[in-house]
Amino acid sequence: MRFDQLPTPCYLVDEALLLQNLKILRGVSDRTGCRILLAQKAFSMYALYPLIGEYLCGTAASGLYEARLGAEEMGGETHIFSPAYRADEFDRITSLCDHIIFNSFSQLERFGAAARKAGRSVGLRVNPECSTQEGHEIYDPCAPNSRLGITRENFLPDRLDGVDGLHFHTLCQQDADALEHTLTAVETQFGPWLHQMKWLNFGGGHHITRAGYNIALLEGCIQRIQRQYSVQVYLEPGEAVALNAGFLVATVLETLRNGIDIAILDTSAACHMPDVLEMPYRPPLQGAGEPGGKRHTYRLGGPTCLAGDIIGDYSFDTPLRPGDRLVFGDMAIYSMVKNNTFNGMGLPAIALRDRNGDCRILRHFGYDDFKMRLS
């Protein structure tokens, strides 16, 4: 199928673009010896897991279902972190995951022995209380009163028996200078116990595949930590794996005017790209400019009832008309993993563009996918 034959709305992931990212990540692990996992919360299109598994060493999960998906579809190492595990799931988790990370000493006490008995490597998530970002408190695990990670105040060095590793996740779309800064905080607070660990997981939020990212600094950080503490370093990026590797193709349904020109699309920010509202951010749109930059500016919105279901304001060379197709960029990550059917919106199809440029629909959704979750 050609690109222009895809039904809309449709997520389209481009294998060649994904591969570019995977090669960059593989380069980092080859040069440093660190191990890189896919954080599935960002991108779980498992049709691509066999390919991703050729370049990364496994998956990171936030719970049982992601752990199962990673173990079944990619294999390699399966790591899991959850702020609190469910007792009724823990046996299954230990059967699937080789690395199990706890968020508190109380969780370690409750589940650690079972994990160790099953031969699993046990870790603790620490919170270095080192915020390196501004304005995104919901993405900052180091914000005051955070529930994520053990702070130095709550860290109990005499209870580290059987703990193999430490984990921190504090970054969001950041460069390696923020990592370097964070590592200083981690070492200042938890350095004395790092020497007794086998591994240190740097979490995600490293925008490694973004143009201009300081890969040399990242690699320097990894190598220094591995040398100084004799630990295996892990990274678990989500965004960086599929950054700019996917699109959301949509169609203009209608245009109208209320003080400004408005276009209603067959895709919704609230349902199909919720991070546009949550983060918030303005996704790139092929061929469009900043508001006022080209002759015709439109506010693009979805067909739901939500007044704020607005993707953003964009300008075009020619007026938009019903039937025009629009292609939003950077739509592989935190899109299909977060979508929903609010207002009975259908879910976008999922398609793949292979390395020859051929497009193939991998999955269609219909009425049953909406209905089955409701009773």
Ligand SMILES: Cc1ncc(COP(=O)(O)O)c(C=O)c1O
């Ligand atoms: C524990 C953990 N690891 C990894 C990630 C992936 O982060 P990113 O997709 O920003 O690389 C997240 C994101 O929230 C996370 O919470």
